[in-house]
Structure formats: structure tokens, C-alpha cells
Amino acid sequence: MESDAYQSWAPSSLAEARTFQVEEREPRRSPWSRVERYAAGAQIAVIQAGGSQLRLLSGWACEMRILPDGRRQIFTFLLPGDVVETRGFESLGSRAIVALSRLQAVRAESDEVPWVEHSAQQREQRLYDHMVRMGQLSAKERVIHLLLELYDRLERVGLVDGDTFKVPLTQEVFADALGLSVVHINRTLRCLRRDDWVVIKSGSVTLKNRRKLESVACYRTDELSKVH
Amino acid sequence: MESDAYQSWAPSSLAEARTFQVEEREPRRSPWSRVERYAAGAQIAVIQAGGSQLRLLSGWACEMRILPDGRRQIFTFLLPGDVVETRGFESLGSRAIVALSRLQAVRAESDEVPWVEHSAQQREQRLYDHMVRMGQLSAKERVIHLLLELYDRLERVGLVDGDTFKVPLTQEVFADALGLSVVHINRTLRCLRRDDWVVIKSGSVTLKNRRKLESVACYRTDELSKVH
DNA sequence: CGTTCACTTGACCAACATCAAATATGGTGG
DNA sequence: CCACCATATTTGATGTTGGTCAAGTGAACG
Secondary structure, three states, rough: OOOOOOOOOOOOHOOOOOOOOOOOOOOOOOOOOOOOOEOOOOEEEEEEEOOOEEEEEEEEOOOOOOOOOEEEEEEEEEEOOEOOOOOOOOOOOOOEEEOOOOEEEEEEOOOHHHHOOOOOOOHHHHHHHHHHOOOHHOOOHHHHHHHHHHHHHHOOOOOOOOEEEEOOHHHHHHHHOOOOOOOHHHHHHHHHHHOEEEEEEOOOEEEOHHHHHHHHOOOOHHHHHHHO | OOOOOOOOHHHHEEEEEEOOOOOOOOOOOOOOOOOEEOOOEEOOOOOOOOOEEEEEEEEEEEEEEEOOOEEEEEEEEEOOOOOEEEOOOOOOOOOOOEOOOOEEEEEOOHHHHHHHHOOOOOHHHHHHHHHHHHHHHHHHHHHHHHHHHHHHHHHHHHOOEEEEEEEOHHHHHHHHHOOOOOOHHHHHHHHEEEHHOOEEEEOOOEOOOOHHHHHHOOOOHHHHOOOO
16 A cells, blocks of 8 residues: 655645645545545645545645644644544634645545544544643654654554655644744754664654664553554 | 632642542532532542543642653643543543542533533643644743633633632643743743733732733634533 | 755754742641 | 741742754755
8 A cells, every 4th residue: 555655745835725626536446436635735624514534545634723923733643544533623723634745535434433433532642642742842852752653653554664654744844743943853853863863864764773762752652552 | 609719739749649539428508419529639530430421510620641750741621610531541541630629520410411522622622722832832822821711711600700710720730731840930920910911819810901912822712612 | 947945054042941049828736 | 826837939040942043055846
């Protein structure tokens, strides 16, 4: 299951990406009858008024909010296999779900209910982890902690190759997620590279010595994620 | 409906407050048949294994996590009228619910289901707001933003007197909630007092000029909260 | 090849943390 | 009512983290 080529995300275009674009769905070889496709930067949640749920097949998205003065906060990342919660979005766009790369998704079927619920639980768990990151961890810890989470989640759906995985995120997206400036994200990454803890190269991340990283960042593999 | 006298919260005792204490329930004049009582610092969630829900009658609690190195993150405050979520706590204590003052609570009845769900939605909304606070706002903004949230929530249950309300929180609790040091919380409060924006005196908070505070802190009154 | 966007780096500064100590404040027993 | 204790608040001095501004590099794309 190869994911789509990652496409860069123009942050300037994102702010006014109120117009979503659904590309033509074409059957292809995918076993899914109704695959929906979205372009990077597309806002994909608001259209789901009916309260139905989408499951991501490939590509990344995020939940975010934009403040009146332009500051952005990313709440969580949505990865292949995740179910996109679209309930509750009637309550005025305090959150938006935005594609971070090209995306494929399908409607969740009724026989997937347990999976959908499990996904929702994990998502809530991630919100708490993310709050700890931003409230208690230093910049270096935050980056490592987030990378470990991404590793674990991608590993679970078979998207990790050894200790390396693809991350279609610009440093600006990292900054908006972790509550840091782009410049400081950059310096932090350089540090991690210098100490040979994490190798980041054009969308590819390699975690050396996972154990050490876990203890440095107070990362605790979440029990819930092992269910199922 | 006068709330209980607030009791101070000993942070040191909190960490090891694994033992909850349920005081004797006495009928008193309260109209509730089965009122449960908790002392300040008591951990109240873990005992609810059945997945039933408690509704707070008086007193404050919080959801929090303690990191292995002792750092604490408070996720949200639970106020009178709120429903304490106790589902999902089987998933190993990644969160604890702790009383911040003396507390009274009752089991939620089955005819309260819509209210319970509404409370859960609001709680989720608060988690997002809190992430924005910690990720994007400055110290001054964070404090104001939080105080505005508390004001709105207390106002909804009739616990605001004019522009003044009681807050049974130490500055350390504020610090743990907002991801700041106690010292800096203190200095920030002094600033707010100096500029005559907020008056804080022994557990009482008065917000002068709410409009200005809202715009300073990027506070947006949440539409969801007006439902019901 | 010029444009755009992401990444990188340096210089500088503001926000916030840390350490230490002094000063309330509230609850207690006498 | 007072003295005492523990905890909370306040303040100063000082250091660190991370933000801002600005400029430059590099890579992708038409």
C-alpha cells in the first residue's frame, strides 16, 4: 500500500483554502468502491454535514484552528488508517480539517463501527499527549515526542521502513503544531542532527536509538494503542 | 446554591493522593438522595470502574497528568454542573481526576443523557481552547483567556456575582494548567492588577472591562456553549 | 533562467524559568 | 485572643530558552 507522493503545503494558500476541491474519483485498482480524493491544502471536513465519517487511505491531514490575528494551532495529525471525525462541526468552524498532502479516503462502512470508536479514543488520547507536549516539554523534547508518536502510528499501519518513515510536513507545520517558531524548529532539528539522534532529510525521518529518545522526551508508549 | 468553602490544595500531597476518601454521605437539606463527598486532593475518577458518570454539585476538580519527572499538566477544570467523564479510564491512568476543593457530586441519572452529552461536547471544546492557549498565547493572554472561560462557565450556572467570581485555585494550579512557572504566573497577575484589568484577591476574581480582555486574549465566546 | 517557497544561519532581544529569600495568609492548638 | 506552623504569595537577581528580524542558500517548477 504505497501512499501518494507528498505534495508541499503552501501555508499562505492554506489560510484562504476555504474552497475544497474533490478530484474525480476513479475506481483504479483500489478495492474501495468509492474513493474520494483531495488536493493538498483542501479543507475536507465541512462538506460532511451529514455526520458521516471518512477513513483515510493515503496522505496526511490535520485538525487546526486559525486565530483572528493569523496564528495557527494544529491540534492533531490524521494519518492513513485514521477516521476523520466530522461530527460536531456544525458548531461553527472552531476547527478545520485540512489536507496536508494529496489524500484518498472512503466513507466508513457500518461494519467498521468498533474501528471507528477505537480511532476516536486514540484521537482523544493524542489530544492529551499534545497538551503535555506544549505545556511541559522543551522544544527538543516536543519535537522528539511528536516524532515518536508519528513513528508509532505509522508503524502500526505498516508505513515504517526499519527506523525510517516519510513525513510530508514542512518545518512550518511542525512549528504550528508544537507552538514554536519556524526558526527555532529549524535550529532544534539541527541540534538533533548534530547529536545524531534524528536524521531528517527531505521528508524522511530516521530515529536512531529509540530508547534514548523515549526517555529524553518522557515518551510513554500508550497502552490504548495496543488494543486491537 | 452556595458552594462549599474552598480548601487549599497541597501540591505535594496531591502527587501521592492515590487514596481517595469518600466522606460519609449525609442527606442534609440537599434535594439529592445520594450525594457523594470528596476532600480536596482526593482522586475521584478511578473508583468509577463501571463507567457511570458523576455530576458535580459543588466544588472544583481537574483532569491532569503527572510526568515521571514530576511535571504536572492540568488538562481542564471541572466546575459545578459539569459531568465527570469516567469512561475510558481503564486505559491506565494517563489522566487522573482530582478534587481541587471539597466536592459534592451525584450519579448522573438516565434521564440526563442529553445533558451528559452536551457536557462532553463542551469539555472537548475546552480541550481545543486550552491547546490554543498553551500553543499560541503569551502568558498574559493565557491567564486572561482562562479567566474568561471560567467566568463564562460559572456565569452559566449562576456562580458569578456581577463581574466577580470565586476561584479556589492556587497560583501553582494556574501554573500547571497554563504551562508556566508559579513565579511568572504571579508576575503576570501583578501586571494585570497594575493595569487594573483584573482584580485578584484571596480566591476572588473580578474582571474589569470584559470587552477589552476578550480582544486582548483572542477570546471568542464559543457558540456551542449557548446551546440548551 | 527567473520565481517561488522551503530551509538555513547570524545577530539581537524579549519572554519566561530558576534560585533564593522575604512576606503574607489561614488554620491550628493553647 | 494569641502564637505558631505550614503553605501560598511576592519580590529581586540572574540565566536560559525561544522569538524576531534580516539576509542568504538551495531546490522545484514553469
